[in-house]
Amino acid sequence: DTAVSQTPKYLVTQMGNDKSIKCEQNLGHDTMYWYKQDSKKFLKIMFSYNNKELIINETVPNRFSPKSPDKAHLNLHINSLELGDSAVYFCASSQEGDRDHQNSYNEQFFGPGTRLTVL
Amino acid sequence: GDSVTQMEGPVTLSEEAFLTINCTYTATGYPSLFWYVQYPGEGLQLLLKATKADDKGSNKGFEATYRKETTSFHLEKGSVQVSDSAVYFCALGYSSASKIIFGSGTRLSIRP
Numbered sequence: 001d002t003a004v005s006q007t008p009k010y011l012v013t014q015m016g017n018d019k020s021i022k023c024e025q026n027l028g029h030d031t032m033y034w035y036k037q038d039s040k041k042f043l044k045i046m047f048s049y050n051n052k053e054l055i056i057n058e059t060v061p062n063r064f065s066p067k068s069p070d071k072a073h074l075n076l077h078i079n080s081l082e083l084g085d086s087a088v089y090f091c092a093s094s095q096e097g098d099r100d101h102q103n104s105y106n107e108q109f110f111g112p113g114t115r116l117t118v119l
Numbered sequence: 120g121d122s123v124t125q126m127e128g129p130v131t132l133s134e135e136a137f138l139t140i141n142c143t144y145t146a147t148g149y150p151s152l153f154w155y156v157q158y159p160g161e162g163l164q165l166l167l168k169a170t171k172a173d174d175k176g177s178n179k180g181f182e183a184t185y186r187k188e189t190t191s192f193h194l195e196k197g198s199v200q201v202s203d204s205a206v207y208f209c210a211l212g213y214s215s216a217s218k219i220i221f222g223s224g225t226r227l228s229i230r231p
Contacts (some may be wrong), residue, residue, distance in 0.1 A: 004162070041206050041224040043163075048218060049170050054219055107153075108219060110162030 003027050004111040006091050012117045021076045021114045023091030031055075032074035033092040033108065034066060042080055043090070049074050081118045088113045121146050125209045125222035129160075132199055133230050140225050142209035150211040150215040152176075152185050153219065157206040166194075166207070168225040201229045 004025045013019055025032060033056075034046040047066045048056035054066070063079045078085060091111040128142040144152065151170045155163040167176030172187035181196045192209060206226050212219040 041157075041226070043224065044217060076188045107165045107168070108163075110164065111204065112160075112162050117209075 002048070004091055004109050006089075006094055006111040006114050008114060009112065010115050010117075011012075012119065014119055015081055015083060018077070018079045019081060019083050019114070019116070020078070021089055023074050023076070023093075023111060025091075025093040025109070027093060027095075027109060029093040030071055031094050031111070032068065033094075034074065034076050035090040035092065035110075037088045037090060037113070039114050040072045047074075047076075047086075081116075083118050086116055086118045090108055090114075121150070121211060121220050123209050123211055123222035124167070125207075125218055125225050126204075128224070128226040129228055130225060131228045132228065135198045135227075138194070138196040138199045138203075139225070140207055140209075142192045142194065142222060144190050144192065144209075144211050145218055146190070146211060148213060150213050152183070153210040153212065154181070154183055154192070154194050155208040155210060155221070157208065157224070159205070163208060167194045199227075199229050201231055205225060 001043045007022050007043045031050045035043050036046055045058055046060045049068045051071050052068045063075045068074045090106040090113050094108040122145045124143050132193040151169045154166040156166045165191040166181055169176040169185035172185050175184045179204045183192050183194045185192055204227055206224045208224045210219045
């Protein structure tokens, strides 16, 4: 049983197209994330949702729009794809830590990644 | 702001060699510290963590100690194996922010 799954695993498309990447977690977590990993392996958070509510929105072009239909799913839709969008996109989930204890932090579980190639 | 700096790779070692991957951090509060590992073609997975100063995280023969005085969380292993070849990420996080800040990753290659 896969804990965090993403589809598709590979996505090759032309510039200007619109595409979506889906993510599902079966861990019962209440927080989900999208990360972008570039060719040098640098990992940058893009979005975070907690119980379907957006809580982190880093400086990401508004061509990227996350959608969370329920707390087990966080999909990423990308409009007007550009060459620079080529990367590996990772979904992750975690159970929110105890905010009353600043050292309480729960592990993030990552999906296998979606390699997006824009031609 | 908060940040994580780790040694640049790639690091190439022979099997059974001693490993150290340096990691230092800058933090405005009291974060938890993590090492994540990414094996080829896979997502990241938590290797170990430490939640407060002087804590030592350990797993699969890897260790790291949360050093507040030197703001460091260096990863060590006494005897590496070929199967340890991967990219290692140092990271920090706060429960109040639901966000992890990752270092740039260090690629480790182990020769048989």
